[in-house]
Amino acid sequence: MTTVAVKPATMAQALTRALRDAMAADPAVHVLGEDVGTLGGVFRITDGLAAEFGADRCTDTPLAEAGILGTAVGMAMYGLRPVVEMQFDAFAYPAFEQVVSHVTKMRNRTRGKLPLPLTIRIPYGGGIGGVEHHSDSSEAYYMATPGLHVVTPATVADAYGLLRASIASDDPVVFLEPKRLYWSKDTWNPEEPTSVEPMGRAVVRRSGRSATLITYGPSLAVCMEAAEAARAEGWDLEVVDLRSLVPFDDETVCASVRRTGRAVVVHESGSFGGPGGEIAARVTERCFHHLEAPVLRVAGFDIPYPPPMLERHHLPGVDRILDAVGRLQWEAES
Amino acid sequence: MTVMEQRGAYRPTPPPAWQPRTDPAPLLPDTEPYRVLGTKAADRADTELLRTLYARLVRGRRYNAQATALTKQGRLAVYPSSTGQEACEIAAALALQERDWLFPSYRDTLAVVSRGVDPVEALTLLRGDWHTGYDPYEHRVAPLSTPLATQLPHAVGLAHAARLKGDDVVALAMVGDGGTSEGDFHEALNFAAVWRAPVVFLVQNNGFAISVPLDKQTAAPSLAHKAVGYGMPGRLVDGNDAAAVHEVLSDAVRHARAGGGPTLVEAVTYRVEAHTNADDATRYRGDAEVETWRRHDPVELLERELTERGLLDEDGIRAAREDAETMAADLRARMNQDPELNPLDLFDHVYAEPTPQLREQRAQLSAELAAEAESETGSASGPQEGGHR
Ligand SMILES: Cc1ncc(C[n+]2csc(CCOP(=O)(O)OP(=O)(O)O)c2C)c(N)n1
Numbered sequence: 134m135t136t137v138a139v140k141p142a143t144m145a146q147a148l149t150r151a152l153r154d155a156m157a158a159d160p161a162v163h164v165l166g167e168d169v170g171t172l173g174g175v176f177r178i179t180d181g182l183a184a185e186f187g188a189d190r191c192t193d194t195p196l197a198e199a200g201i202l203g204t205a206v207g208m209a210m211y212g213l214r215p216v217v218e219m220q221f222d223a224f225a226y227p228a229f230e231q232v233v234s235h236v237t238k239m240r241n242r243t244r245g246k247l248p249l250p251l252t253i254r255i256p257y258g259g260g261i262g263g264v265e266h267h268s269d270s271s272e273a274y275y276m277a278t279p280g281l282h283v284v285t286p287a288t289v290a291d292a293y294g295l296l297r298a299s300i301a302s303d304d305p306v307v308f309l310e311p312k313r314l315y316w317s318k319d320t321w322n323p324e325e326p327t328s329v330e331p332m333g334r335a336v337v338r339r340s341g342r343s344a345t346l347i348t349y350g351p352s353l354a355v356c357m358e359a360a361e362a363a364r365a366e367g368w369d370l371e372v373v374d375l376r377s378l379v380p381f382d383d384e385t386v387c388a389s390v391r392r393t394g395r396a397v398v399v400h401e402s403g404s405f406g407g408p409g410g411e412i413a414a415r416v417t418e419r420c421f422h423h424l425e426a427p428v429l430r431v432a433g434f435d436i437p438y439p440p441p442m443l444e445r446h447h448l449p450g451v452d453r454i455l456d457a458v459g460r461l462q463w464e465a466e467s
Numbered sequence: 468m469t470v471m472e473q474r475g476a477y478r479p480t481p482p483p484a485w486q487p488r489t490d491p492a493p494l495l496p497d498t499e500p501y502r503v504l505g506t507k508a509a510d511r512a513d514t515e516l517l518r519t520l521y522a523r524l525v526r527g528r529r530y531n532a533q534a535t536a537l538t539k540q541g542r543l544a545v546y547p548s549s550t551g552q553e554a555c556e557i558a559a560a561l562a563l564q565e566r567d568w569l570f571p572s573y574r575d576t577l578a579v580v581s582r583g584v585d586p587v588e589a590l591t592l593l594r595g596d597w598h599t600g601y602d603p604y605e606h607r608v609a610p611l612s613t614p615l616a617t618q619l620p621h622a623v624g625l626a627h628a629a630r631l632k633g634d635d636v637v638a639l640a641m642v643g644d645g646g647t648s649e650g651d652f653h654e655a656l657n658f659a660a661v662w663r664a665p666v667v668f669l670v671q672n673n674g675f676a677i678s679v680p681l682d683k684q685t686a687a688p689s690l691a692h693k694a695v696g697y698g699m700p701g702r703l704v705d706g707n708d709a710a711a712v713h714e715v716l717s718d719a720v721r722h723a724r725a726g727g728g729p730t731l732v733e734a735v736t737y738r739v740e741a742h743t744n745a746d747d748a749t750r751y752r753g754d755a756e757v758e759t760w761r762r763h764d765p766v767e768l769l770e771r772e773l774t775e776r777g778l779l780d781e782d783g784i785r786a787a788r789e790d791a792e793t794m795a796a797d798l799r800a801r802m803n804q805d806p807e808l809n810p811l812d813l814f815d816h817v818y819a820e821p822t823p824q825l826r827e828q829r830a831q832l833s834a835e836l837a838a839e840a841e842s843e844t845g846s847a848s849g850p851q852e853g854g855h856r
Contacts, residue, residue: 163631189631195661200620200654207624210609211632215624227650234614235621242598242610245816280817303819333822380822 141318151296166218198228222257223266237280260313270402285309287353289319311351335382341371344395349375359454404432496691496701503710527553529791551739554709554765562716570622596806615646619655645676660697665723673738678751694731706734707765
């Protein structure tokens with residue numbers, strides 16, 4: 134990233150700042166959800182918003198996800214830009230019908246007359262020792278639903294930039310927050326936030342020549358670590374951070390794979406029916422003649438998210454990524 | 468006696484500071500549905516309003532018959548008739564001001580048309596050419612909702628947003644008796660009550676959810692009783708009495724506009740015809756029941772009232788029917804025209820900007836259509852010219 138590094142900040146701080154700036158810039162932006170007001174959200178992402186903008190702009194709702202999202206639909210119909218907080222990944226499921234049947238379809242069924250500019254923030258993924266229903270990676274469900282943008286930041290700067298872009302979008306966005314990165318620090322200049330780029334661009338976080346790791350959100354840090362570890366053994370890995378799952382940046386991903394000839398997709402959610410299958414298929418369709426090996430997936434197992442004392446066995450770690458890279462039959466180039 | 472004092476009522480032991488927020492008694496619905504026609508209350512009814520309601524009801528009845536006929540001709544994929552329920556549909560819509568919003572479900576085409584939506588555009592969902600044929604903002608009518616009760620929270624959100632902006636806009640949300648069992652019904656009523664949102668919920672209790680009768684749907688004394696638990700008034704009205712529906716709805720709309728919060732109205736009515744043209748109603752109900760309700764027909768109730776009071780004669784009745792015939796002829800003629808369709812529109816309204824993936828797929832369909840056109844006509848006229856069916 135070209136951001137001027139000033140001081141380390143956490144992803145949580147960047148998200149709060151993005152919400153605050155969006156609310157200050159546009160009175161139509163309203164935040165609503167469970168505990169988002171006085172408490173500032175269970176992860177404190179909405180901290181201070183109710184105090185600054187009032188309970189009408191940052192609203193503690195009754196405890197009902199379909200109701201939160203359903204009322205947000207009506208608010209958006211009346212010209213507001215609601216930003217909805219779902220408390221945890223698995224608690225967004227009661228609202229899933231609203232997502233699928235209305236949020237994603239309203240523009241389409243009205244032939245463009247009724248667009249819905251709303252953002253659904255969902256803390257997702259594991260690695261924080263949460264009990265069951267607190268660690269799901271639900272991105273595949275949202276990816277499979279046309280009419281939604283699905284984005285997920287992996288860096289502090291992206292947390293800010295992507296959230297601003299999501300709120301500014303005239304279409305509904307599922308904004309997936311990797312909750313284990315909330316407190317990770319990164320260099321980011323909060324005084325001069327990154328420019329708000331359009332959604333839908335992947336970025337090469339590390340360039341390399343021998344294989345591409347394609348990843349996003351919580352797995353980026355793991356892939357960067359794996360790439361470093363691989364270097365010691367003479368492997369030169371490129372790492373692509375997707376940032377946006379829908380729309381999907383075929384261009385950046387394929388350009389990388391054509392350069393390296395090999396690819397591994399890395400994510401936490403299960404591999405069967407998961408995002409990796411889609412990505413591997415796209416890469417194979419577009420880069421078949423450049424591939425030296427099949428596109429591999431390193432993903433969570435196809436099990437319900439495990440209890441916290443076992444989650445480290447489920448989550449893709451550095452070793453599992455290195456194993457996969459080895460299976461690409463990569464031969465050391467001198 | 469309030470609900471809390473009833474024998475066997477749930478009585479929490481309150482913590483010291485706890486106070487019930489409202490005395491539930493004024494929230495409770497009457498035990499009998501409210502009626503105007505044929506009662507003393509009719510004396511104070513506005514005669515102009517009664518005449519208007521009558522003309523609209525006769526049209527509504529004819530519209531239902533015409534739309535049902537169009538299903539037999541294959542012009543509509545399906546039509547859920549509201550025959551027998553015209554009073555609810557029309558009197559409710561007429562209780563709204565122009566700036567108010569209607570949130571209908573799939574059976575509520577008559578309410579939609581009563582708001583001024585072009586009858587043909589109101590039928591696109593059922594014809595199958597586009598889901599919502601009308602611009603929701605033009606007449607402030609949300610798309611007809613097919614998943615039950617899911618449009619109710621939208622009504623709450625819109626009414627809430629309007630209130631936040633300082634507009635005195637009311638939302639009317641319509642749902643069937645079966646729809647009251649859905650979770651979204653509960654969530655919408657709860658949000659509306661907590662936010663004191665200017666919403667009126669109208670349940671058209673027409674006796675059945677497809678084949679399931681009300682007593683298998685709920686154990687509540689009435690659907691209007693459900694209001695009490697949310698802290699809003701519940702009102703029970705004879706849904707076949709257009710004057711009563713109009714009065715109760717108007718009261719509720721006024722109450723909401725004045726900041727009094729939401730009301731739940733249950734209109735007791737009956738679905739005289741089958742659920743849709745695809746349903747066989749003889750499997751779940753007998754003719755006798757249907758006949759009883761036919762004798763309590765909304766159009767006849769109003770016709771009798773107006774005739775007895777000298778406000779309507781044979782000429783008036785004939786005039787209303789002729790007007791309805793004209794409407795039906797026009798609807799028939801326009802529905803018999805094939806809609807102009809461009810399949811490439813499918814890609815234009817998924818996102819504000821199509822994704823790269825949709826652009827590719829659009830190009831694919833475009834090529835397919837060009838090839839199709841070429842093989843059909845020998846010419847290479849593109850899909851943009853001339854409509855496709
Ligand atoms: C969420 C959902 N579940 C099931 C259906 C299928 N369905 C369509 S109409 C209907 C019955 C609805 O009955 P009611 O709410 O009483 O309305 P009515 O048809 O009587 O007007 C059912 C089950 C649906 N449309 N939506």
